[in-house]
Amino acid sequence: MTEMELTPSKELPPLYHDSSFWGMTVTQFWGAFNDNLYKQLVLLFCAQQALQAQTSDQQGIALAVFALPFVFFSGLGGWYADRHSKRTIVIACKVAEIVIALLAMAAFFTGHLLPLLVVLGLLSTQSAMFGPAKYGILPEMLRDDDLPQANGVIQMTTFLAIIFGMASAGFVKQAFPDALWKTSYFCIAIAVIGTISSFWVRRTPVAHPGLPFRWSTLGINAETRTLLIQDRRLLSVLLISSVFWFVGGIIQPLVNIFGIGQLHLSVSRTSLMAACMGVGISVGCVMAGRVSHKRVNFKLVTIGAWGIVACLVVMSGIGWWGPADGVETLKEADTSLWNSFIPKNAAEWMARSVLTLLGFFAGLFVVPLQVELQTRPPKSQKGRMIGTMNLINWVGIVLSALFFGIFTTVCNALHWPMSHVFLFLALVMLPIAVLYHPKDEVLAHSAPELSN
Incomplete structure (x- = not known):
C-alpha cells in the first residue's frame, strides 16, 4: 500500500457512512475517556489521602503533572505528525496506551502517590503526541467541506468522553474501595478497544517526508512562526x-x-x-x-x-x-x-x-x-x-x-x-x-x- 494517488471525491463515502471517520471517532473517544478516568482516579486518591492522613491535598500537583506534558511535547507531536504517517502515529499511541494502562495497574498496586503521578505524566505525554495526529489527519482523509460536521462530531464525543470518564471514576472506585489496582482492568480494556478501532482509520500520505528536527520543534518551530x-x-x-x-x-x-x-x-x-x-x-x-x-x-x-x-x-x-x-x-x-x-x-x-x-x-x-x-x-x-x-x-x-x-x-x-x-x-x-x-x-x- 505505497502507491499514492488522488482519489476522486465521488469515490469517498458520505461522511456518516465513512468507516474511517467513525474509526477515528471511536479511537479518540475512548482515548479521552481513559485520560479522564485515570486522572479522576488519581485526584480521588489524592483527596482520600488528604482526608485520611490529615496531610495537604496533592490534587494541584496531579493537575500540573497532567497539564505540563501538553506544554512541553505538543510541538514534538506536531513535528512527528508532519514527518510520519498520521495513521501510524495514531496506532502507535493507542498501543502505548495499553502499555501505560498496565503500568497503571502496577502503580495502583503499590498504593503510593509517586508511581501514580509518573503514570499520569506518561499518559498525558501520550495524549500530547496523539493530539496533532488526531486533528491533523481529518483534513487529509476527508473532504474539506465535510470538516465542519466532522469536527462537530469529534468535539461532541470528546466532551462526552470527558464527562463520562470523570463520572465513571467515582463508580469504579466505589466498586473497588480497597483494591484500586483492579480499576486498571477497565483502563486496559478501553485501551484495547481504542487500538482495534484505530486500524479502521484510512491511510494518508506523509505531509512532509524527511522534515528535520530542530530544538525549536519543542516549542513553535521557525516555519510555523513565519506562517x-x-x-x-x-x-x-x-x-x-x-x-x-x-x-x-x-x-x-x-x-x-x-x-x-x-x-x-x-x-x-x-x-x-x-x-x-x-x-x-x-x-x-x-x-x-x-x-x-x-x-x-x-x-x-x-x-x-x-x-x-x-x-x-x-x-x-x-x-x-x-x-x-x-x-x-x-x-x-x-x-x-x-x-x-x-x-x-x-x-x-x-x-x-x-x-x-x-x-x-x-x-x-x-x-x-x-x-x-x-x-x-x-x-x-x-x-x-x-x-x-x-x-x-x-x-x-x-x-x-x-x-x-x-x-x-x-x-x-x-x-x-x-x-x-x-x-x-x-x-x-x-x-x-x-x-x-x-x-x-x-x-x-x-x-x-x-x-x-
Whole structure:
C-alpha cells in the first residue's frame, strides 16, 4: 500500500457512512475517556489521602503533572505528525496506551502517590503526541467541506468522553474501595478497544517526508512562526482559541466552588451542574457542524461569544441571588444519587439551565476555530500547526490555574463571593464578541490523497 494517488471525491463515502471517520471517532473517544478516568482516579486518591492522613491535598500537583506534558511535547507531536504517517502515529499511541494502562495497574498496586503521578505524566505525554495526529489527519482523509460536521462530531464525543470518564471514576472506585489496582482492568480494556478501532482509520500520505528536527520543534518551530507572522487571520484564530481555553480552565473549578460554597449544594449536585455544561457543549458542537453549510462560519463564533458573555453575567447574578432553601434542607434531600438529579430550588434550576446554555454557546464558538486551524495552513504544516494550537491552548489552561488561585485569594481577602469571577470572565470574552468579525471562508469540495 505505497502507491499514492488522488482519489476522486465521488469515490469517498458520505461522511456518516465513512468507516474511517467513525474509526477515528471511536479511537479518540475512548482515548479521552481513559485520560479522564485515570486522572479522576488519581485526584480521588489524592483527596482520600488528604482526608485520611490529615496531610495537604496533592490534587494541584496531579493537575500540573497532567497539564505540563501538553506544554512541553505538543510541538514534538506536531513535528512527528508532519514527518510520519498520521495513521501510524495514531496506532502507535493507542498501543502505548495499553502499555501505560498496565503500568497503571502496577502503580495502583503499590498504593503510593509517586508511581501514580509518573503514570499520569506518561499518559498525558501520550495524549500530547496523539493530539496533532488526531486533528491533523481529518483534513487529509476527508473532504474539506465535510470538516465542519466532522469536527462537530469529534468535539461532541470528546466532551462526552470527558464527562463520562470523570463520572465513571467515582463508580469504579466505589466498586473497588480497597483494591484500586483492579480499576486498571477497565483502563486496559478501553485501551484495547481504542487500538482495534484505530486500524479502521484510512491511510494518508506523509505531509512532509524527511522534515528535520530542530530544538525549536519543542516549542513553535521557525516555519510555523513565519506562517503566523504572515497570516494574521490564522494568528488571531490561534490566540482566540487560547483565550477560550483560559476561560474554560477557570470555569471548571469555579463551578465546583460556586455550587458548594455559594449555592450550598452537595458534591453530587455540583457535579451535575458541571455535567449540564458538558451536555450543552456537545449539542453546540454538533449544531455548529450542521449549520456551517460547508464553510468556516465565523458568524457562529460571534453568536457563541455573545452567548458566553450573557450566560456568564447571568451566572454572576445567580450568585448574588443565592438559593431559596437552606443548607440543611438540601443536604437532607440528597439521601440518594437519584434525588440529586432533581433541582430543589429556583437557583439550582437556573444554574443548571444557564450552564447548559453556556456550554451550547461554547460549542458554537469553538468548532469554526478548530476547522480554520485545520484547513488554512499548507498541507506540509498542518500537524505542526495543530501541535502549536495544543501548546498555546495548554498554556492558556496552565495560566487559568494560576489566575484561579489569584481570584480565590482576592475574593477571600475582600470577602467577595466567587461568583464575581463569572463577571470578570464575561469581560474577558466581551472584546471578542464586539471586535472579532472575520468573513466566512468557503471550503473547497476536495478529496484527500489516499494510498492503495
